[in-house]
């Protein structure tokens with residue numbers, strides 16, 4: 001995998017609806033904001049795109065340092081046309097985009113490189129001119145050439161990214177636990193919990209998260225900004241320190257730290273209030289439950305809120321009164337885009353022995369073709385056996401063409417559906433019921449379902 005950034009920024013152009021644009025791809029260089037004026041303007045455009053305030057000097061410095069540390073690849077689009085009086089200057093990008101390298105855990109000790117995409121914005125007055133499509137095409141092409149098996153993002157709207165081949169691949173629940181009667185568990189919690197020093201937790205957290213990440217299918221590696229967030233040193237959403245953040249650490253039976261929680265108290269009535277979890281990481285489900293017991297048993301706390309619970313949460317099943325656990329919202333967290341089916345499907349573990357011929361439809365071309373996945377031998381074998389027949393919808397250039405089942409294939413699907421199947425977030429039969437998976441017959445459906453099923457539900461607690 002080669003991700004060495006070019007020494008000089010790359011520059012190309014784009015024309016749409018009578019407008020001309022210049023596209024640049026660059027990285028944050030050494031030094032601070034003064035040495036990186038293009039990155040400063042990029043950062044201002046991102047804040048504007050998400051309706052945030054103008055970044056302060058400190059926020060800018062931190063954002064640039066964090067991107068440099070992560071090796072972030074930035075893309076900006078500038079208008080090449082004359083700027084009318086009072087409009088934002090030509091140096092401010094009309095569109096932004098970035099990506100960096102990560103690692104996705106697949107289970108059974110396996111993981112795969114993942115190309116993470118974020119900070120996608122197009123100024124409303126330049127929207128619907130194909131700038132997102134152009135940026136996405138350029139970036140995915142670079143990822144594919146660099147040998148990345150897949151790309152991932154977290155989406156602001158679920159309707160945008162299917163057309164670019166991304167499928168919802170992990171889900172979380174936003175939950176509250178009523179703490180009026182504290183947390184009563186059917187099986188006693190293991191280990192112990194101590195309130196902790198925030199700075200010390202920030203030093204411990206990377207190692208604890210790494211252990212969680214390694215054993216949790218669906219988890220993506222984090223950048224350094226997380227450790228500032230959990231200690232309250234810097235909240236990058238609010239662009240300010242958060243002195244009201246508190247932390248606690250969970251210790252296993254041998255007294256070794258194996259989990260931490262970071263939280264803030266939100267007063268509701270008098271001295272009482274709600275605890276909002278900022279981040280909760282336990283190496284094991286038991287350490288996570290131990291941290292929940294600590295949170296729910298704090299005096300004056302009537303409710304605990306968490307945005308990143310598992311869909312099938314062991315905590316709820318362990319509670320004497322499971323009705324005190326309420327799911328407020330269920331949402332998709334990671335969207336996956338398979339770029340290289342051979343590499344992605346070979347990397348994944350399988351629990352059943354099957355041989356399936358899959359037709360993958362990808363209007364962007366990267367993954368399009370017929371593939372054989374064979375797990376009947378000692379080693380998984382995945383091979384691209386040929387092109388898929390072109391359909392009328394392909395010829396019309398539809399973003400999401402209707403899937404047809406070619407002769408000789410057991411099943412056919414769009415590449416976004418493959419992204420959803422990849423970690424086992426959805427059953428093949430559910431996609432079939434939704435009209436998204438075509439199969440030769442019931443046996444083929446059973447085979448695809450058995451092949452793609454995973455022993456655990458994928459879980460990611462690191463939005464990016």
Ligand SMILES: CC(=O)SCCNC(=O)CCNC(=O)[C@H](O)C(C)(C)COP(=O)(O)OP(=O)(O)OC[C@H]1O[C@@H](n2cnc3c(N)ncnc32)[C@H](O)[C@@H]1OP(=O)(O)O
Pocket residue numbers: 049050117118119120121122123126127128129130131132133134153154155156157159160163399
């Ligand atoms: C990974 C992330 O960073 S998620 C954050 C995404 N950004 C935001 O939500 C910020 C606010 N929104 C924006 O900045 C822009 O409106 C964007 C980025 C969503 C879209 O940018 P645009 O340049 O207008 O998109 P572009 O013109 O390239 O359209 C590409 C396709 O997406 C579709 N599309 C664009 N925006 C949306 C939307 N909000 N919902 C559904 N479809 C959309 C277009 O119809 C077009 O479809 P087609 O090619 O299949 O015909």
